[in-house]
Amino acid sequence: MKRSAAALLLLLASAGPAAATVGDTTAATVSMTVNPNCIVSATNLAFGSYNPLSPSPTDGASTLQIRCTYLTVWSIKLNQGTGSGATISQRRMTRTASPPSGTLTYSLYTDAARIVLWGDGLTGVSAVGSGTGSWQTVNVYGRIPTGQFTAAGSYSDTISVTVNY
Numbered sequence: 775m776k777r778s779a780a781a782l783l784l785l786l787a788s789a790g791p792a793a794a795t796v797g798d799t800t801a802a803t804v805s806m807t808v809n810p811n812c813i814v815s816a817t818n819l820a821f822g823s824y825n826p827l828s829p830s831p832t833d834g835a836s837t838l839q840i841r842c843t844y845l846t847v848w849s850i851k852l853n854q855g856t857g858s859g860a861t862i863s864q865r866r867m868t869r870t871a872s873p874p875s876g877t878l879t880y881s882l883y884t885d886a887a888r889i890v891l892w893g894d895g896l897t898g899v900s901a902v903g904s905g906t907g908s909w910q911t912v913n914v915y916g917r918i919p920t921g922q923f924t925a926a927g928s929y930s931d932t933i934s935v936t937v938n939y
Contacts, residue, residue, distance in 0.1 A: 812842035812905065812939045814850065819916050824878065832918040833888070838935060840912060842905025848939040849900040850912060852882055852892050855931040862897040867929035876924040882933070883915040894936075905939075 819836035842848050857866030857877055869876040882892040884901055891898035892914065901912050 808843060810843050810846040810905075810939050812840060812846060812848050812937050814841075814935060814937045815839045816914075816935050819882075819914060821880070821916065821918055824918055824922075826921055826923050828920055831920050834916045834918075835886075836914045836916075838901075838912040838914060839909050840903070840937065841907070841909045842939060844905055844907045846905035846939050847902070848905060848937055849895075849902045851895045851900045851936045851938065852914070853894050853934040853936070855933045857931045860931070862893045863891055865931060865933070867931040869925055869927045869929050871925075871927045876927070876929070878918055878922055878924060878929045880916055880918045880931075883917065884913075886913070886915055888915050888917045895938075900938075 816838050817836045819834050821832050821834040824832050838850060840848060840850065854860040854862050855865045857868050859877075860866040863881060864879045865881060866877040866879055881888070884890045884892045884899060892901070893899055903910060903912070
C-alpha cells in the first residue's frame with residue numbers, strides 16, 4: 775500500500791495544476807449621440823404708465839431665460855409683434871378696450887442704452903451665445919417714445935421669440 779500511495783502522489787504531482795477552460799471573448803462598443811437642444815422662456819415686459827406729455831421716453835425691461843446643451847451656439851430673434859402695421863423698428867401695442875382703437879409705438883433693444891434694435895434675423899440684430907447646460911439670462915430693453923397722443927386705456931402686443939441653434 776505504501777507503493778500505491780506514493781505512485782498516486784507522484785502521478786498527481788507530475789500532472790501539474792488543473793487547467794481552467796477559457797471561453798471566447800469579444801469587445802462591445804458603447805456609443806450615443808447628444809443632440810443640440812435649447813429651451814427658452816420669457817417674462818412679460820410691463821412699461822407701467824405712459825405720459826405723452828413727459829419730456830422723457832418710457833423705458834421698460836424684461837428677461838429671457840435660455841438653456842442649451844453645452845457648447846450649442848444659439849441666436850434669439852424677436853418678430854415685429856401682432857400690432858397692425860408694426861415693423862421691427864416701430865412695434866405697435868394696440869388698445870385692448872372694445873372697440874380696440876389706438877396704438878402706441880415702441881421699440882425693443884439688445885442693449886441698456888437702447889441703441890441696437892432687436893430684430894428677426896432680417897432687420898435688427900439677434901442675441902447670440904453658446905450653451906452652458908445651465909440657464910442663461912438675456913435682457914430685453916424696451917422704449918416708448920414721447921409725444922404719442924392716443925386714447926387712454928390699456929395697450930398690449932404679443933412678440934414671438936424664436937431660438938435658432
